[in-house]
Amino acid sequence: MFRRKSGWILLLVLAIACPALSWAAATSTAPRTRPVLSPKSATTGKGDSTPVNVADYAGVIKLACIGDSITAGVGAGNDTKYTARLSAALGAKWEVHNFGVSAATMLKKGNKPYDKLAEFTKALDLKPDVVTIMLGTNDSKPDNWKNKDEFAADYKDMIAQFQKANPKVRIYCCLPIPAYPGNWGINDATIKGEIVPLVRKVAKDTQTDVIDLYTPMIGKGEFVPDSVHPNGDGHAVMAKAIFKALTGKDMPETAKDSGK
Numbered sequence: 647m648f649r650r651k652s653g654w655i656l657l658l659v660l661a662i663a664c665p666a667l668s669w670a671a672a673t674s675t676a677p678r679t680r681p682v683l684s685p686k687s688a689t690t691g692k693g694d695s696t697p698v699n700v701a702d703y704a705g706v707i708k709l710a711c712i713g714d715s716i717t718a719g720v721g722a723g724n725d726t727k728y729t730a731r732l733s734a735a736l737g738a739k740w741e742v743h744n745f746g747v748s749a750a751t752m753l754k755k756g757n758k759p760y761d762k763l764a765e766f767t768k769a770l771d772l773k774p775d776v777v778t779i780m781l782g783t784n785d786s787k788p789d790n791w792k793n794k795d796e797f798a799a800d801y802k803d804m805i806a807q808f809q810k811a812n813p814k815v816r817i818y819c820c821l822p823i824p825a826y827p828g829n830w831g832i833n834d835a836t837i838k839g840e841i842v843p844l845v846r847k848v849a850k851d852t853q854t855d856v857i858d859l860y861t862p863m864i865g866k867g868e869f870v871p872d873s874v875h876p877n878g879d880g881h882a883v884m885a886k887a888i889f890k891a892l893t894g895k896d897m898p899e900t901a902k903d904s905g906k
């Protein structure tokens with residue numbers, strides 16, 4: 647009788663203990679599964695550049711294009727510069743403002759700092775919904791680039807000022823186009839090797855977007871007759887890249903807007 651009772655007791659103990667032992671073994675030896683995180687882009691801290699959601703805006707979308715002589719359109723006609731092409735392609739929902747100023751620099755210690763210009767004040771007063779910044783070409787001049795350690799901080803300050811003017815602003819940092827190989831002190835070695843990486847880092851640090859205008863213009867020296875300022879064909883290439891970034895769509899192919 648005692649042996650029979652002992653057998654039943656042993657079975658009962660094993661029945662209770664085995665599930666607990668199995669659970670303990672599983673939790674101590676089985677590899678823990680970590681959540682899979684989406685990879686971040688090499689250019690921004692939040693992933694690939696994302697287009698503007700037009701549905702978020704009840705009225706027109708105010709786009710401020712910040713830049714130097716390239717944005718101003720030197721080397722291209724008024725109707726062929728990239729801002730004019732964007733205005734035509736984006737349509738009535740968008741209001742495109744060109745705030746380009748020849749020789750402007752991002753560096754506050756440059757020979758013509760953008761943040762000291764009237765156009766910068768006008769751009770801030772506009773309280774734009776979207777901003778494209780294309781500065782850095784003139785910063786590559788040796789007299790300006792000696793202050794290169796301040797480039798990133800000056801860029802971030804400009805972004806912060808636009809964000810203060812409109813906390814909901816979307817900002818796109820444009821990589822400068824190549825020089826072929828340069829003029830007036832502007833040089834492609836500095837643009838490609840130092841300025842482009844710095845703009846990418848600024849965008850990542852500030853969680854803003856990047857528009858790569860450097861890559862689409864590689865090998866298109868014929869579109870940059872004076873080695874710095876693109877002609878109408880060069881502006882068509884830039885307009886296409888910016889349009890794609892802003893809308894997520896390809897720019898309509900027309901005789902006026904096609905880039906070779």
